[in-house]
Amino acid sequence: MILRLAFLLIALALPARAEEIVLGLSQDQVAITATFDGSDILIFGAVRREAPPPEAPPLEVIVTVSGPLAPATVRRKERRAGIWVNTEVFEVDAAPSFYAVATTGPLEEILTATEDLRHAVSIPRAIRAVGNRVSGAGDYVAALLRIRSAEGLYRYEEGAVDLERETLFRTALTLPADLVEGNYTTRIFLTRGGAVVDRYETVIGVQKVGIERWLYNFAQQQAALYGLMALALAVLAGWAASLAFAGWRR
Helix, strand or coil: CHHHHHHHHHHHHCCCCCEEEEEEECCCEEEECCCCCCEEEEEEEEEEECCCCCCCCCEEEEEEEECCEEEEEEEEEEEECCEEEEEEEEEEEEEECCEEEEECCCHHHHCCHHHHHHHCCCHHHHCECCCCCCCCHHHHHHHHHHHHHHCCCEEEEECCCEEECCCEEEEEEEECCCCCCEEEEEEEEEEECCEEEEEEEEEEEEEECCHHHHHHHHHHHCHHHHHHHHHHHHHHHHHHHHHHHHHHHC
């Protein structure tokens, strides 16, 4: 009892956070159907305070959305005897299938390198390559970032967060059509002078529904039967196409 009272007194003595995030999402679930071509997620919120905000430095907002983590393989190709061949392979421990960063300003100006290292906000920090012994690991991580950025899976949207009177903020992020199922972690950071003053985290669930879900489960649970069915459908489609072509020639 005395120990609990001591903990309570310590908690009451701690200062309350000066600024806290109150968040909202336009949707917390994304359904992948046969006609799914992407989805726009509206992320909005407010900053709750016990006192007026300080005049300087200004408040900044960073929003990140990260897809499920999975290992990734990066291969180096070289031309030998006129043929492109794989010469080295690098295994990334875990990389997000999708990662987007939206901010109120240039990321390097509103977040220090120390805070980026602590919270893994930028895309390179979100890619985990710890434990690899291959020399030049940074080059492989940069190559993975470049490839997925070109595919629209990794992106920075600096200036995409609207912040009004250092109180209300909003941004819209587009999720691509080729989403991986799983939980998409959404994080919001408030920063002043490059330091994080508060953070909030929530999850957006992405899953297949309808015929997409049935086909996925069928392929996972009855792989052999699924393969036979796919082969039969391919044969049937080829036969129907040949009949149509023969009829057209007549």
